[in-house]
Amino acid sequence: MSEQDLDRNESATPYKLEKAKEKGQVAKSSDVISSVVFMAAAVYLVSQGGDAIFEQFKLDQALLRSLGSSTSSTSFFWPLISAAIGSLLILVMPFFVLICLSAVLANILQTGFVFSPSSLSIDLTRINPIAGFKKILSIRTLFDTAKAVIKLSLLSVVAFYALSALSSQFYGIANLSPTEYVRLLISDAASLSIKIASLLIFIAFLDWIFTRREFSKKMRMSKREIKDEHKQRDGDPRVKARIRELQREALKKSKALQQTKNADVVLTNPTHVAVALRYEHGKMESPQIVAKGAGHLAFAIRQIASKHNIPVVQSPSLARRLFKELDVEQEIPPQMFAEVARIVVWVFAMRDKNKKMSSA
Incomplete structure (x- = not known):
């Protein structure tokens, strides 16, 4: 002691x-x-x-x-x-x-x-x-x-x-x-x-x-x-810090799921990982990650994408890289831009084609 x-x-x-x-x-x-x-x-x-x-x-x-x-x-x-x-x-x-x-x-x-009942107990x-x-x-x-x-x-x-x-x-x-x-x-x-x-x-x-x-x-x-x-009484500061960190992560994931409906494309692994991307031409320098998740969270992202008619593209290697290296609300870096841009351009082209076909 x-x-x-x-x-x-x-x-x-x-x-x-x-x-x-x-x-x-x-x-x-x-x-x-x-x-x-x-x-x-x-x-x-x-x-x-x-x-x-x-x-x-x-x-x-x-x-x-x-x-x-x-x-x-x-x-x-x-x-x-x-x-x-x-x-x-x-x-x-x-x-x-x-x-x-x-x-x-x-x-x-x-x-x-x-009033103390414990004081009435037997104490040897x-x-x-x-x-x-x-x-x-x-x-x-x-x-x-x-x-x-x-x-x-x-x-x-x-x-x-x-x-x-x-x-x-x-x-x-x-x-x-x-x-x-x-x-x-x-x-x-x-x-x-x-x-x-x-x-x-x-x-x-x-x-x-x-x-x-x-x-x-x-x-x-x-x-x-x-x-x-x-x-x-208040808990270990390290435990409290970890709890706050988990709460922030849970809140961020919840917000990310809500932002999935605004995504332009969802990249998958195809089942274990899902990354939702969004891009506004003229407003963003590069596409932005609005949601990502693995396991049950990836399944939820795919469900939301299916519900809002968002294209789901299977790209295992790119989806894994984006999931590991980037965070939510982070833009695509230059070394990944070319690969992501091809998918985004293809998605936008398919969207424009579908609009023309529907209007015709």
């Missing part, structure tokens, strides 16, 4: 990134997802936490009153349990929906919509011990370890100062009513959660930047890989 293949210093092309996305290889930070989910839970606790807990208390009170005033028959308990479960689901469902939507939104904001390389050992000693693992230590330290510091700021309230808790005590507890928990969530979002932002840079570095390409990709 050349040195050029090892130097992956070029940014990944959009085509490679799209193919990697189809395989499920995208730049995604798990810390972004966890921090967004935690922030959503903290916001829900601030806005709806107190109401949800008091609704739960009311549900418990109603359930206890119903049990105390009822008999122990089975027909009474099942409707009661069903109603309790339904009320509980209505109570907690908004919270779970918010958590799920937050996780989905955090994924979409990072990678967009990704994932259980390769050598690859696993290399992964343990990778830069990403060291970064994750350092990040976990720093994250734990920062969270401990934030929690300590947040609780220290709330310590003055602890002396007056004994004088509060149960309702006020619950509200204070929810307010303090929400305040602490918002501060921790803010720190997690900051850490997740740094991790997201590192993840994108690492993924971009992993997707880098060498100049040779970029050239190979262009060849794969």
